[in-house]
Amino acid sequence: MSVKVFVDGSEGTTGLQIHERLVSRPEVELVPIEPALRKDPAARADCLNAADVAFLCLPDVAARESAALVTNPDTIVIDASTAHRTDPAWSYGLPELGVEYRRRIETANRIANIGCHAGAFLLGVAPLVQSGIVPVDTRLSCFSITGYSGGGKSMIADYEATDRPATLLSPRPYALGLAHKHLPEMRQHAGLTHAPLFNPVVGPFRQGLAVTIPLALRALPGNVSPASLHAALSEAYAGATFVRVCPLGDDANLDGGFLDAQACNGTNRADVMVFGHDEQAVVIVRIDNLGKGASGSAIQCMNLRLGLAESAGLTV
Numbered sequence: 001m002s003v004k005v006f007v008d009g010s011e012g013t014t015g016l017q018i019h020e021r022l023v024s025r026p027e028v029e030l031v032p033i034e035p036a037l038r039k040d041p042a043a044r045a046d047c048l049n050a051a052d053v054a055f056l057c058l059p060d061v062a063a064r065e066s067a068a069l070v071t072n073p074d075t076i077v078i079d080a081s082t083a084h085r086t087d088p089a090w091s092y093g094l095p096e097l098g099v100e101y102r103r104r105i106e107t108a109n110r111i112a113n114i115g116c117h118a119g120a121f122l123l124g125v126a127p128l129v130q131s132g133i134v135p136v137d138t139r140l141s142c143f144s145i146t147g148y149s150g151g152g153k154s155m156i157a158d159y160e161a162t163d164r165p166a167t168l169l170s171p172r173p174y175a176l177g178l179a180h181k182h183l184p185e186m187r188q189h190a191g192l193t194h195a196p197l198f199n200p201v202v203g204p205f206r207q208g209l210a211v212t213i214p215l216a217l218r219a220l221p222g223n224v225s226p227a228s229l230h231a232a233l234s235e236a237y238a239g240a241t242f243v244r245v246c247p248l249g250d251d252a253n254l255d256g257g258f259l260d261a262q263a264c265n266g267t268n269r270a271d272v273m274v275f276g277h278d279e280q281a282v283v284i285v286r287i288d289n290l291g292k293g294a295s296g297s298a299i300q301c302m303n304l305r306l307g308l309a310e311s312a313g314l315t316v
Ligand SMILES: NC(=O)C1=CN([C@@H]2O[C@H](COP(=O)(O)OP(=O)(O)OC[C@H]3O[C@@H](n4cnc5c(N)ncnc54)[C@H](OP(=O)(O)O)[C@@H]3O)[C@@H](O)[C@H]2O)C=CC1
Pocket: 008, 009, 010, 011, 012, 013, 014, 015, 038, 039, 040, 056, 057, 058, 059, 060, 062, 080, 081, 082, 114, 115, 116, 149, 150, 151, 152, 153, 154, 289, 290, 293, 294
């Protein structure tokens, strides 16, 4: 089998990582673009339509433009941007959300890759909503600690500048207008009526992300305990290649009591953790924002769509 792959935006953070993960795969033939023409719509259209699979690793506006340039009905488009994640004509690229999500990815020619914060939130929450433990109209909150590579080339340049200001040395809450661009996909794909209240925090480390979802257990119906949350998540991900549900209250996963947001880096794995005390619990999902949160997920979707081994080219 030979697959022609074009990466539109191959010089950006996500594009480079997709390129790196594909370059040594014998079944993949990368479609090159003249560097001087990489933003030229006509040249991009030629490459997009010559490809079996086209990854869009671009800002939203450019991703919409590229999607419109695809006229070859057989080209499979996997868009890493936010542009199409709640568009019903596109499949959402998180197969772990259930058999219907997986089936759509396996058959669709338009796949919207997940947002990093959103994907982690959904892995922690969707099974709890699907099982009825968290009612669909619950008003959840969550926060995320993320490395600065989530902000793409410009944020990486700011954080890695030799003369970076001291303000970048401490964690910085952002999106304080409470309208982060991942909220629509968080709400829609969790099956919730209301989007969560979401506070992301970017820290002075390159890569890695952990989303924490606090749950006041007595505010939920029934007799929900940390153990029942853990059991529901374990059941949902039994057999999932890339999701590891850690033992309940797993201190071994902590470093002297501290959680390491970077421990999934270099993998396509998501670690799902539950910690609880009395009537309170937190579900924490840790991923590599550039792995499961971006390029790893995109490649997992390509593998599924082409009927290849789900983990081909990826590290668990
Ligand atoms: N970084 C992350 O953790 C994640 C990113 N994403 C999403 O993936 C997409 C890419 O993000 P990321 O890689 O971080 O961003 P970067 O800013 O690192 O890279 C974007 C690339 O797109 C190029 N580009 C911009 N406009 C055009 C255009 N009109 N035609 C062709 N190329 C263009 C840029 O060119 P130039 O090099 O000249 O600037 C750059 O190389 C975004 O939509 C982002 O939201 C999704 C999940 C996680």
